[in-house]
Amino acid sequence: MKTRIFVTLKGGVLDPQGKAIHHALESLGFSGVNDVRAGKLIELDLAETVTDGEIEEMCKKLLANTVIENYRIERGA
Amino acid sequence: MKTRIFVTLKGGVLDPQGKAIHHALESLGFSGVNDVRAGKLIELDLAETVTDGEIEEMCKKLLANTVIENYRIERGA
Numbered sequence: 750m751k752t753r754i755f756v757t758l759k760g761g762v763l764d765p766q767g768k769a770i771h772h773a774l775e776s777l778g779f780s781g782v783n784d785v786r787a788g789k790l791i792e793l794d795l796a797e798t799v800t801d802g803e804i805e806e807m808c809k810k811l812l813a814n815t816v817i818e819n820y821r822i823e824r825g826a
Numbered sequence: 827m828k829t830r831i832f833v834t835l836k837g838g839v840l841d842p843q844g845k846a847i848h849h850a851l852e853s854l855g856f857s858g859v860n861d862v863r864a865g866k867l868i869e870l871d872l873a874e875t876v877t878d879g880e881i882e883e884m885c886k887k888l889l890a891n892t893v894i895e896n897y898r899i900e901r902g903a
Contacts, residue, residue, distance in 0.1 A: 798858050
């Protein structure tokens with residue numbers, strides 16, 4: 750079973766990687782870019798026996814730093 | 827307008843970051859994890875005037891390395 754975890758920085762947290770991408774896009778001549786935020790996408794291939802609670806635990810213990818990051822779990826078929 | 831770009835490694839490409847996450851999950855006692863792949867999520871806040879073609883160009887020129895990575899564009903409201 751494929752499960753995707755989206756990890757994004759919380760609102761007020763500075764994002765130097767996003768800033769660098771924003772700057773690079775402008776240097777390449779792309780206009781109309783207001784803001785860029787960089788995050789992570791982690792794709793897990795899990796056994797059917799893994800529960801939603803376990804996936805939450807994985808996020809809290811390892812995949813996301815909940816002090817500065819939000820995560821969203823998208824459980825696949 | 828929020829647009830999300832999902833950048834993932836192509837099938838045959840080795841993913842040391844994913845392997846490290848996989849190993850760490852097992853060390854923490856999580857079982858039932860068959861595979862882990864790490865990717866990027868880039869959130870763009872774009873002006874309404876930016877076309878789909880321009881977003882494709884951004885991906886090809888900067889956001890994804892199309893030799894080893896796939897990208898998917900999810901255009902928001």
